[in-house]
Amino acid sequence: MKFNSETETESDTQTVNLANFKVGVDNVIFSVDTQYNRLLVLLRKRKEQPHENRWSLPGTLVRQGESLQEAAYRTLAEKIRVNNLYLEQLYTFGDPGRDPREAPESFGVRYLSVSYFALVRYEEAELIAKPSVNLAWYQVKEVPQLAFDHNQILEYGYRRLRNKLEYSPIAFDVLPERFTLNDLYQLYCTVLGENFSDYSNFRSRLLKLGFLSDTGVKVSRGAGRPASLYCFDKVAFMPFKDKPLVFI
Amino acid sequence: MKFNSETETESDTQTVNLANFKVGVDNVIFSVDTQYNRLLVLLRKRKEQPHENRWSLPGTLVRQGESLQEAAYRTLAEKIRVNNLYLEQLYTFGDPGRDPREAPESFGVRYLSVSYFALVRYEEAELIAKPSVNLAWYQVKEVPQLAFDHNQILEYGYRRLRNKLEYSPIAFDVLPERFTLNDLYQLYCTVLGENFSDYSNFRSRLLKLGFLSDTGVKVSRGAGRPASLYCFDKVAFMPFKDKPLVFI
DNA sequence: CTATTAATGGTAAATTATACCATAAAAATA
DNA sequence: TATTTTTATGGTATAATTTACCATTAATAG
Numbered sequence: 165m166k167f168n169s170e171t172e173t174e175s176d177t178q179t180v181n182l183a184n185f186k187v188g189v190d191n192v193i194f195s196v197d198t199q200y201n202r203l204l205v206l207l208r209k210r211k212e213q214p215h216e217n218r219w220s221l222p223g224t225l226v227r228q229g230e231s232l233q234e235a236a237y238r239t240l241a242e243k244i245r246v247n248n249l250y251l252e253q254l255y256t257f258g259d260p261g262r263d264p265r266e267a268p269e270s271f272g273v274r275y276l277s278v279s280y281f282a283l284v285r286y287e288e289a290e291l292i293a294k295p296s297v298n299l300a301w302y303q304v305k306e307v308p309q310l311a312f313d314h315n316q317i318l319e320y321g322y323r324r325l326r327n328k329l330e331y332s333p334i335a336f337d338v339l340p341e342r343f344t345l346n347d348l349y350q351l352y353c354t355v356l357g358e359n360f361s362d363y364s365n366f367r368s369r370l371l372k373l374g375f376l377s378d379t380g381v382k383v384s385r386g387a388g389r390p391a392s393l394y395c396f397d398k399v400a401f402m403p404f405k406d407k408p409l410v411f412i
Numbered sequence: 413m414k415f416n417s418e419t420e421t422e423s424d425t426q427t428v429n430l431a432n433f434k435v436g437v438d439n440v441i442f443s444v445d446t447q448y449n450r451l452l453v454l455l456r457k458r459k460e461q462p463h464e465n466r467w468s469l470p471g472t473l474v475r476q477g478e479s480l481q482e483a484a485y486r487t488l489a490e491k492i493r494v495n496n497l498y499l500e501q502l503y504t505f506g507d508p509g510r511d512p513r514e515a516p517e518s519f520g521v522r523y524l525s526v527s528y529f530a531l532v533r534y535e536e537a538e539l540i541a542k543p544s545v546n547l548a549w550y551q552v553k554e555v556p557q558l559a560f561d562h563n564q565i566l567e568y569g570y571r572r573l574r575n576k577l578e579y580s581p582i583a584f585d586v587l588p589e590r591f592t593l594n595d596l597y598q599l600y601c602t603v604l605g606e607n608f609s610d611y612s613n614f615r616s617r618l619l620k621l622g623f624l625s626d627t628g629v630k631v632s633r634g635a636g637r638p639a640s641l642y643c644f645d646k647v648a649f650m651p652f653k654d655k656p657l658v659f660i
Numbered sequence: 661c662t663a664t665t666a667a668t669g670g671t672a673a674a675t676t677a678t679a680c681c682a683t684a685a686a687a688a689t690a
Numbered sequence: 691t692a693t694t695t696t697t698a699t700g701g702t703a704t705a706a707t708t709t710a711c712c713a714t715t716a717a718t719a720g
Contacts, residue, residue, distance in 0.1 A: 181476045185433040187506065187524060228429045228520045232506045256504040256526050258435065258480045272476045276435060276524070278504050346667080365709065367668075388666025389716040594698080613678065615699075636697025637685040 183274045185258075189235040190223035190279045190314065192254060192321030193244070195286040195301065196338045196354075198347045202303050203354050204286065205318060207310070208243065209298035214264040215311035219302070221318065223277070236280040243299055245290040250283040250337040255320050262313050279317045281324050283337040329355050330409060333375075336396035342379055344391040345370070370409070375401040431522045433506075437483040438471035438527045438562065440502060440569030441492070443534040443549065444586045444602075446595045450551050451602050452534065453566060455558070456491065457546035462512040463559035467550075469566065471525070484528040491547055493538040498531040498585040503568050510561050527565045529572050531585040577603055578657060581623075584644035590627055592639040593618070618657070623648040 193206040207219045224239040226232060236251060256278045260266065263275035291299050302308075304322060309315065328334045335351055349366050361369075370376055376394045384390035441454040455467045472487040474480060484499060504526045508514065511523035539547050550556075552570060557563065576582045583599055584591075597614050609617075618624060624642045632638040 182434060182473050183476045183478065185435050185474075185524070186430060187433050187435075187522075225430050226433075226506070226522075228431045228522075229508050230431065231508060232504065253503060255501060256480065258474070258526070260477050260479060274435075274474075274476075276433070278506070344667090361708095362710070364668085364670090364711080368670090369708085384666095384717060386666085387664065387718040389668075389718095391667060592698090610678070610680085612680085612699085612701090616701085617677085632686065632697095634697085635687040635695070637687095637699075639698055 181272075183260075183272060185274045185276050187226045187232070188223050188275060188277045189226060189232055189239060190221040190277050190317055191236055191239055191282050192221055192279060192318055193240070193282040193284060194304075194321070194325055194338060195284050195289060196351055197286050197301075198340065198343065198350070201350050201354060203305075204301040205304050205307065205321075206244065206291075207300055207302050207307070209300075210311055211298065218311040219308055220311035221279070221314045222299075232278050233280075236282075240282060243292055243297070244284065245292060246284045247288050248285055248337060248341075250334060252281050254279040254281040254324060255317070257313055257317060259313075277312070277317070279321065281321050283334055285338060285340055287340050326355055333396060333401055333409070342381070342393040342395050344383065344393060345376075346391060348394075373404060373409070375404065429520075431508075431520060433522045433524050435474045435480070435524045435526060436471050437474060437480055437487060438469040438525050438565055439484055439487055439530050440469060440527060440566055441488070441530040441532060442552075442569070442573055442586060443532050443537060444599055445534050445549075446588065446591065446598070449598050449602060451553075452549040453552050453555060453569075454492065454539075455548055455550050455555070457548075458559055459546065466559040467556055468559035469527075469562045470547075480526050481528075484530075488530060491540055491545070492532065493540060494532045495536045496533055496585060496589075498582060500529050502527040502529040502572060503565070505561055505565060507561075525560070525565070527569065529569050531582055533586060533588055535588050574603055581644060581649055581657070590629070590641040590643050592631065592641060593624075594639060596642075621652060621657070623652065 191206075195204045195206070196202065197204060206222060208222045210216055210218050210220050222239050222243050224235055224242075226235045230238075232253070233251070240246075240249070240251075256276060258274065258276040260274060262277070266272075266274055286301075293299070304318075307315070307318060310318065325334075329352065335348060339347055339351060345367050346363075348370070349363055352360065352366070375397045377397045377400075379393045379395055381393045382390040383393055439454075443452045443454070444450065445452060454470060456470045458464055458466050458468050470487050470491050472483055472490075474483045478486075480501070481499070488494075488497070488499075504524065506522065506524040508522060510525070514520075514522055534549075541547070552566075555563070555566060558566065573582075577600065583596060587595055587599060593615050594611075596618070597611055600608065600614070623645045625645045625648075627641045627643055629641045630638040631641055
C-alpha cells in the first residue's frame with residue numbers, strides 16, 4: 165500500500181503502517197463553591213467498559229462531521245446546564261497504550277484524547293440528572309484515581325488554571341456574576357497558594373485597575389462589616405488584556 | 413453497531429457514526445539568524461497530492477505504535493540535524509474539511525493535525541538535503557500561502573513564541589550557544605516589537621538576574637567597541653522559573 | 661453594652677522601572 | 691595620523707509600583 169500522505173517525505177512513500185484513530189474529547193470542568201471555598205471539578209462515574217465504575221472526566225468520542233469543539237460542547241450540554249461558559253483546548257494525549265481498547269485484536273486502532281478546559285459558575289450550573297448518569301463535583305484536592313490517564317489530564321488542567329488566573333480574567337467565569345472582593349481573594353488564595361499577596365494590597369490593586377464595578381448592594385455573611393457586591397466590567401477590562409492581574 | 417466507548421453517556425450507546433481519523437503531526441520550527449537579524453521558520457515544498465508544490469510545515473502521519481512526540485521527533489530528524497532542540501506540543505486542529513483528502517469517497521476518514529512548536533539554533537541546524545526534499549528557511553513575515561490550514565498553525569506558533577519569550581528562557585534555544593547581549597536584545601525586539609524596552613535597561617535587568625555568564629571572549633562586528641560573548645547558565649536560572657524576564 | 665470580626669481606606673518605606681547620560685574601545689573617515 | 695562615528699558598557703536621578711502595616715467603620719456574638 166502506498167500513501168500520498170500530507171506530510172511524508174519520499175522515504176515514507178513506501179509501505180508504512182499508519183495508525184487508525186478514534187478521537188475522544190475529555191473536559192476538565194472547573195468551578196468554585198464560594199460559600200465553602202472549595203475548588204471543584206466535575207467527574208462522571210463510568211457505567212461501561214473499560215474502567216467500569218471508575219470516576220472519569222466527562223467526555224465523548226468525536227462523530228462524523230463534528231468538530232472537536234462541537235464535541236466538547238455536546239458533552240458539556242449533556243451533563244450540565246449553564247448560562248456562562250469558558251472553554252478552550254487544553255492538550256492532546258495520544259501515547260500508544262493509554263486506552264485498554266487498543267488491543268491487538270482491534271487491528272491497531274488507537275484512542276486519542278483532545279482535552280478541553282472549561283469554567284462554569286457553580287451556582288448557575290445545573291447538573292442534568294438522568295437516572296443512569298452518575299455526575300458529581302469533586303474537590304480538586306480530593307479527586308480519586310480516575311479512569312485512563314485522566315488524573316494526568318486533570319493535573320494539566322489545574323496547571324492551566326493557575327497560569328491563566330494570573331493573566332486572564334477567568335476568575336469571573338467561575339465566580340458568581342456578583343461577588344465580594346473577599347470571594348475573589350479567596351479564589352486566588354485557594355488556587356495560587358496562601359501567601360501570594362496581602363488582602364489589603366490585593367483589593368487596592370484590583371480596584372485601581374478599574375474593571376470591577378461596585379453594584380452598591382451590600383451582603384453580610386456572619387460577623388463583620390457587610391461587603392459590597394462587585395461585578396466584572398468586560399469593556400473596562402479591554403486595555404488590560406495580556407497584562408498580569410496579580411503578582412505571586 | 414453498539415459502542416462501549418470511553419466517554420459516551422447512555423444516550424450515545426445506540427448506533428452512532430463515529431469518525432475515523434488519521435493523525436498527522438506538523439512542526440512549527442523557529443530559528444533566528446543573528447547575523448541578519450531574521451526570525452525564521454522551516455518550510456517544506458510538497459511534492460505530492462494534495463496541495464502539490466505548495467509550501468507547508470514539515471510533518472508526518474503517526475504510525476502504529478508511535479507516540480505523537482515520537483512522530484514529531486522523527487519528522488524533525490528527517491529534515492534537520494541539531495545539537496540543541498526545544499519541543500513542545502502546540503495545538504490540535506481537527507475541523508472537518510481541513511484536509512481535501514476527507515472526501516466522501518474515503519468513507520468519512522478525517523485528518524487531524526497535532527502541531528508541535530520547536531526551536532533550533534540556526535548555526536547548528538544542518539538541513540538534510542536529499543534530492544527530492546525541498547526545504548528552506550523562510551522569514552516569518554515573508555511566508556507565502558501554505559498548504560492546508562498551515563498559515564493558521566504558524567500564526568498560533570508565532571503567538572506561542574511571543575508569549576514564551578517573556579516568561580521562559582527559550583531565547584537561549586534559538587540563539588547560538590554564545591551570544592552578545594545585543595544579539596539577545598535584537599531577538600526580543602524582532603519578536604516583541606521595537607519599543608518594548610530601552611537597550612541599556614534591558615542589559616542591566618538581565619545581567620542583574622545572574623544567569624548570564626560572561627565568557628570573557630570579545631567579538632568585534634564592524635565599527636564600535638567589541639562586545640562580550642555570554643552563555644546561558646541553566647542552574648543559575650532555576651530560581652527565576654515562572655517569573656517574567658522582561659516587560660513590554 | 662462590650663468584644664470580636666470583617667471590610668474599607670489609607671500611609672510610609674522599600675523596591676523596581678524608566679529616562680537619560682558619560683565613558684570606553686573599536687572602526688571609519690579625512 | 692587625527693578626528694569622527696559607532697557600539698558596548700556602567701552608571702544615576704526620577705518616577706512608579708509594590709509591600710508592610712495601621713486606623714476606622716460597621717456589622718455580629720456574647
